[in-house]
Amino acid sequence: MTTMRAVDIEGGKGPVSALHIANIPRPKPTGAQALVKVKAFGLNRMDLIQRIGEYTLPPQAPATLGVEFSGIIEELGDAPERDFKIGDKVFGLAYGGAYAEYIAVSTHMLVHKPDELSWEQCAGIPETWITATQAIYLISHFAPGKSILWHAGASSVSIAGIQLTVADGASAVYATARSDEKCDFAIKELGATAAFNTRTSDWVDEVMKATGGKGVDVIIDFIGADYFQQNLNAIAKDGAIVILGWLSGDQIKDGLDLSAFIRQRCTVSGSSLRSRDEEYQGKLRNQLVEHALPRFLDGRFNVIIDKVLPWESIQEAHQLLEDNKTKGKIVCTIGS
Known part of the structure; x- marks a missing residue:
């Protein structure tokens, strides 16, 4: 399969109504990357700014929106972190591309998904x-x-x-x-x-x-x-x-x-996070795993999710975030 479905923006930038699902080329993982089949992705305010064309993307970012996700590794590049293998359930942070069926992302920015947390919860953790x-x-x-x-x-x-x-x-x-x-x-x-x-x-x-x-x-x-x-x-x-x-x-x-x-x-x-290099972000990933993840598992920390929507409702999801009435994350799911 050489293509996949992803959220696209009609004309490259625009209002909420410009969002739609289209077919685009499926990425190929290289080097330390993994190809992850996305189960859920989180929305962030930067997505709204990017959608209207006012966000300066880092050079390694794809045009597709979205920086946090959860899913299953389907393929690996030739130099992944040793802890990751095909079939692993993961969540992580990316420079972009999470509003899609598949994302190619460095394994240095992936975290193993605990069974105690849902796909939706894990998709709401990384960026925030x-x-x-x-x-x-x-x-x-x-x-x-x-x-x-x-x-x-x-x-x-x-x-x-x-x-x-x-x-x-x-x-x-x-x-x-x-x-x-x-x-x-x-x-x-x-x-x-x-x-x-x-x-x-x-x-x-x-x-x-x-x-x-x-x-x-x-x-x-x-x-x-x-x-x-x-x-x-x-x-x-x-x-x-x-x-x-x-x-x-x-x-x-x-x-x-x-x-x-x-x-x-x-x-x-x-400060910003998205413009930081992979080494810097990787250190923060390690701090998240060591410092916060155990507290999610024992209930001391909570992932507060305001709304979960199917990704076909991406316009509604963006409108909710734009209206500034939410308390916590908006998460979209892909498939069942």
Whole structure:
């Protein structure tokens, strides 16, 4: 078989209505790659940006959407990791191509699927949990005893990050969200210390009250421009702000007060995962396997899935994510 079905975008970019399933060439695994028959794939906000043509792809990424998946190895290249063989059930992270019946992906980015977790759960782990791991431990240098704030507290990365930092000894874990329902979710379901509704309260004031005027040690931000000054106002001395997205835009408004950089001795870092090389991503995969996977198996960590849809409903799936009303992952399944 030289072709396969995959989600395509009519005209190469466009609105939700441009998504459809088409026949494209089936990839061939080479070197350390495996060819995986996809059972399920997770959706991420970057998929929406890529769909409309505003995401700069890394050079090794195929045009097909999707970076996380679960499935069964059907074929191997000539130099795979020794731990993987044909027939293995796996899940993993890719540079792209997961919205398809088959994906060619490095075995360095695969994880053996535990029997205790479903195909859908495994498809919702790689991108979000590895992104959270990177932000916490490699970028912000979070350590036990520090306080942390997760913006967009009901988003998939923050769901992972709140659970990780609660488990790893944060002195306090805060979150922001745009509804009371999502704030309650962050506290009651994920274990956050407190969560602040950004529509009905001044979250900076709330953070300062909660921390006794000290501010928070680490802020993980996906909002971008609208929160840049507020992040500076809420950060503690020697704190770290990590920017992972710009949902409110990438242009900072006039009147930015830069004094916090000196007054608070804070750092602001930006990061992405998809642009990282395979060696870097492989180390994060190993950290996921060693640090988080055992906690999924014993129930301390949960993969929160908002909706599972057949991949034929890909337009509905993208619309759900675009409407920003979900709590957790949207996952699509392929076949039975």
